[in-house]
Amino acid sequence: MSELTSMQAACWFGRSNNAILGGVSAHLYAEFDGQFIDTNRLNSAIERLYQEHELLRLNINADGIPNIVPFIHIPRLEIDDFSMLSSDELEQKLLQKREQWTHQQLDLTRAETAKFSISLFKNNIFRFHVDTDMIAIDPSSFRRLMEDLALFYEDIDTVFLAPPSFFNWYDKVRSDADFKKLRNRDRLWWKARLADIAPAPSLPFCGNESAKAQSYRLNTWLQPAERNALKQLARSQQITLSSLVLSLFAFTLHKSTQDLSFRLNVPVFWRELLYQDIRRTIGDFANLVILNVHMAHVDTIAALGKQIASQMIELLEHSHYSGVNVMRDLSRYHGSAQLAPVVFTSALDLPEGELFSERVKHVFGSMNWTISQGPQVALDVQVANMDGGILINWDIRIDALPKDWITDLFHSFSSLLKQVAAEPERLNTPLVHLDHSLSKETNMQKPLNTLQKAYLLGRTTSLPLGGVAMQEFRQYHGSMDIVLLKQRLTEMVRRHESLRTYIDKNKLIQFVSDQEVIQLTEIDLTALTPELAAQHIQAHKYHYTHALFDLDQPPWDITVFLLKDHLLTIFVRFDALILDGRSIAALMLELFDGQQHEIEEQTVVTTSENNISQRQSDMAYWEQKLSQVAHAPQLPWDASLQDVITSRYQRKSLVIAPDQFKQMSKVGAKQALFKNSVIMSVILQVLAYWSHDGSLCVAVPTLPLYAGPFSNSSTFIAIEWKHSQHMVEQATLLQTDILEGLQHLSFSGVDLARLLFEKSGSGPVLPVVITNGLSWPVLAESMLIKQQDGLTQTPQVAIDIRFSMQSNGALQFNIDYAEAAISAEMIDDFLNALKYAIDQITHSGVFNVELSDHFAELQSKRHYFNNYSLKNQIIREQTTVKEKTSQRNQLLNIYLETLGQPENASFDDLTHFINMGLRPHHLKIISQRINETYAIQLSPAQLIHCRDVTEVEKLIAQY
Structure with missing residues (x-):
């Protein structure tokens, strides 16, 4: 039997506590989350794996002598059935298991090179746990192990040519005359450069040498668009993607430590092709090269990238002499133990592209967790192609490094990657300026826009109808596995920056964190009867719908009530500080159907608030357009809106059948009206009956279509309507006004509100909002989860009228109204009148609404008209000066x-x-x-x- 390689011997020695940063095995632990697994088939596949790959049967005795033990037919799969546990118990068990497997040492003296376990959940969902010792299975071999295991699972009898023996390959590498010459050449090359090897980075070690090893993971994921942008950028620089990302990491580390010169440990996994099919062999092919990073004479990251790429080519040409031996020679040269505690491992330039094949994902699901340990390693930075994007995974010894420091470093690196992907010109920005800009933009900081600032102000009671957050609540009910919901939500938090966006109300900025915080609360009501559970949910709902996020976390929340018969009631709440209505609808569809629903790319109108000339032009447009608006809609408010400090909100709804909606749309189409114009015209014509002078000025939110991350890109425009016997003319004018208004968005909705406030001298000036949700995604009828309810509340808005499509083609109206401002009876009357008006149009085939008799009858019956007189309006106007x-x-x-x-x-x-x-x-x-x-x-x-x-x-x- 051969002896251990230099890397294997170093890892074996590192298991002892005598080694610096030792006391750990070099091992890789991963978790895969999937659905439907046959444990018997998996057990057979594992046995076949051990039979085919001899290094899985590696035994090392106490003296460090390796040996391959014969294949023994024993079960090697551990099974934990957690399907009967409650959600809290399940989460605790999985966390305990993760902690144990992260820090375990496989017993190589008993040929325990790998360990496999399945955790079984409800509804055939499982988690596959795999832990491998790198002395036998290096990271490149781990990919082969998972590929073959999936292959054997699908077909246990598949023809599989025996791969070459690892130790035969290693012996041949050592004995081959040509490789001996190369190894001696490279030894002399490194010896001549020992004095030039840069020092280790000046990390802020904790200094607690007796501390027990404690590993910690930080991770994030770059989206496919960001990966493609970085690939194109690397190609334009004529360097590899690995070299580009390595240079960005090197700059980030330099910025944190202020080291002008330092060394990095860069693993390589090159297999000398002395045997055919050596790529199919599992073993420890790992080597490392020592990369010098010199910042003193580098002025841009582009220059640093070229320097690193050029040096990597040279290092790989001289990698026949083991990097472990180089570090030993360096320690002898300095007369003290030398470390390279920062490791940069890249799997970005794999010929196969992705880290794992579709076969592995199909059998075992996605790898949603991975962590590694290694002796003498304080920080292992890993980047790999996964799921179309880039997985950034940091494994950290937080017994050696301060958690706060390493977290800040991680955020800076992740943010820099995203910024360079979005703004390639940063690559050629002088480092002095880049350093300054990054210090201002850590975690992708951006200033809040005017609408976000208005939302923050609306949370206070400084203005009427305040004290509320602009947020959307949704309630769902149905059957769905809670573990699957958690898995999808975890992926969504990783995928969508909006779910990791923080709002700083003091600095008036927003920033994206790389920490994936899953804001999911579970409330177990399975022990209650359906009636008692419903009472509990309703009581929780009363507070939940109006609660304000404290902004210490991204402002969103999902609360799940676990009910009998595997049913769920799900509360969802998102603050408009981070997401608009269309984005929320798309995210909910993604959560429940498991598919990504990206917003289609469209041509958008520039809405930059910083374009001075455009802003001035748009301001002139709106000043002229709204010159005749003298006051807010004079509806039968229960109280003067200025006197309503704050209010709770309620929702009332109306559904128009699909056939009737189609008929109404056809009637409008004959007048060259779009669907949204048809619906809005009917709403305004009906609502105008309640207006004292028959006129209305309402806010219409606009959501410019865009491609990219979900966010809140909304603003609003103001639209006038005057009751008219010629409804077609008014509708045509409305359609024109909306299309024109979309061309003048740089004068924002908040600017419009301020303009109207200055004209009227009182507020709120746009208390009525009409929101078009026709294009928003909806759940399919076949889904087992259905939306039951919802509520939207907006500061300074008394009536929010939303219309949207149901999955069956029906038209739904939702009216969210301030209870203290308008009576529920009036909202009911309006919805009834709206239904009556739509009946008129569809039955007559004429696009016109006449409700005079209907409305006169209402006036004679309803008490809310008592506050609805010209006298009261005059009194309110007389109080304006005092209120100002x-x-x-x-x-x-x-x-x-x-x-x-x-x-x-x-x-x-x-x-x-x-x-x-x-x-x-x-x-x-x-x-x-x-x-x-x-x-x-x-x-x-x-x-x-x-x-x-x-x-x-x-x-x-x-x-």
Whole structure:
């Protein structure tokens, strides 16, 4: 029998606690999540695997002498049946198992080179656990092991030519005359360069040498579009994708440590082709090369990439002398133990493309977890092609490195990769400028747009109809396996940046984290009767629908109620700070049907708020367009909207049958009207009956179609409608107004609201919203999960009318309304009138609505018309001047309280701040209080130029 390779011997020695960063075996642990597995077939496939690959039967005695033991027919598959456990018990068991397998050492003295286990869940879902010792199975062989195991599972009798023996190959490499010459050449080449090998990176080691080894994993996934962008970028630089990503990592590490020169450990898995089919052999073919990173004379990442690529070619040409031996020679040269504790392992340039074949995925499912350990390794950075994108996986010894430091480093690296993929010009940006820009953009920071800032302000009660978040709630019910739901949600969090987006309300920025936090809550109600469970769910719903996210986490949540008979009720809540309605609908479809539903790429209108000339042009358009709008819709509000500080919201719905909807659409099409124009015209014509003067100005959200990550790309435009006997003319004008409005989006919806506020002097100015959801994805009728309910609430909005398509072609109207602003009876009457109007159109074939008699009858019956008089409208207008001063009084109180002045002090909004006793040191506190109150970002330097409250009010109006 041959002796161990240099790498095998190093790994064997590293198992002892005497080795630096030792006490661990070099092993790789992975978990695959799939559905439907025959454990008997899998057990037979494992036995066949051991029979064909001799190194799976490697035995090493206490003296480190290897031997191949004969094949013994014994079961090698462990089975854990967790199908009867509750969700909490299952999660605890799986976490315990993961922790144990992550830190275990397989017993090579008993030929235990690999360990296989199946965890069985409900509905035939399983998790396949595989742990392999790298002395026998290096990472490149792990891929072969999984491929052959899947092959044998599908066909146990498949013809399989015996692969060459690993130790025969190794003996031939050592004895071959040509390779001896190459090995001696490379030994001398390295010997001549020992003095030039850079030092190890200056990592902030914890210094606790007695600490037990503790491994930790950080991971994220780049999307296929980002992978393709990086591949094209590498190709344009005439380097490999591995070299490009390695250079980005090297720069990130340099930025964190400030080392100008350091070494990296780069594993290679080249198999000298001395035997045919050696690629089918399982063994330890691992080697390593020591890469020097020198930053002193590099001015761009592009230059660093070329330097690294050129050096890698040279290192690979001289890799016949083992990297382990190089490190031993380096230790002798310096007279002390030398380490290369940072490893960069790449599987980005595989000939096969993906890390695992479709066969492996079909049999075992996706690899959703992997972690490795290795002696003398503090950080192992791994990048690999997987699922069309790039898996970034870091294995860290957090007993050796501070968790916070390594997490920040991981975020910086991941963010840099995403930024370079999105903006290739960064590759040629001078490092000095790149370093500065990255420090500002860690975790992909972006400033909040005006609508997001408005949503934050709406969470406060500074404005009427506030104190609520702009968020969407959905309720689903049906049959679905909870483990499958968790798996899909985990993949979605990895795939979609929006589900990892944080909002910083103080800095007014958003950023994407690389940490995959699964915000799923399970409530087990299986012990309750259906009636009691329904009561519990309803009680939870009352609070859940209106609760505000605290923004310490990405603002979304899924809560699952586990019921009898394997049924689920699912609550879903998303804040519009991160997602618009169409994106939420697409994500829910992905969760329940398991398919990705990307938004189709379309030509979009530029809506940049930073395009000054376009913004000025659009502002002029809207000023002229809305010049006749003098006030908000004069509907029979239960109270003046300015007096409604906050409110709860409720939903009422109406469904129009598919045939009737088709007929109405045909009637409208004869007038050259789109479906959405037909529906909106009917809504406005009917609603105008309740308007005091027959006119309406409403907000219409716009969702420009785009390609890319789900997000909130919405804004809104304002549309006028006047009740008319000639409804076709009004509908045609409406359609034109919408199409024109979409060309003037750089003057945002928030700008429109501010413009109307300045004209009317009171708010809310656009309390009625009409949302078109015809293009939003919906669940198929065949799905076992059905949507039961929903609710959308929006600050400063009293009535939100949404229309959308059901999967069967029916038209659904949902009205979410503020209970304190409008009566439920009025909403019921409106929906009944809407149904009556649609009946009119479909029965007559004429696109017109006449409801005078119907409405007159309502006026004689309904009490809510009591508050609906011109007198009341005049009274409200007379109070406008008083109400306009509310913000000034609020600002005045902030200054007086900060300055310690009594409330009855004879100061007003025109009093100079110096006369109040204002000093520069007060401004920091005042700016902080103003920012918290109005969800804006004013600095003390801006406030120092304001002489009185009126000037502060003007300054705030700019935000």
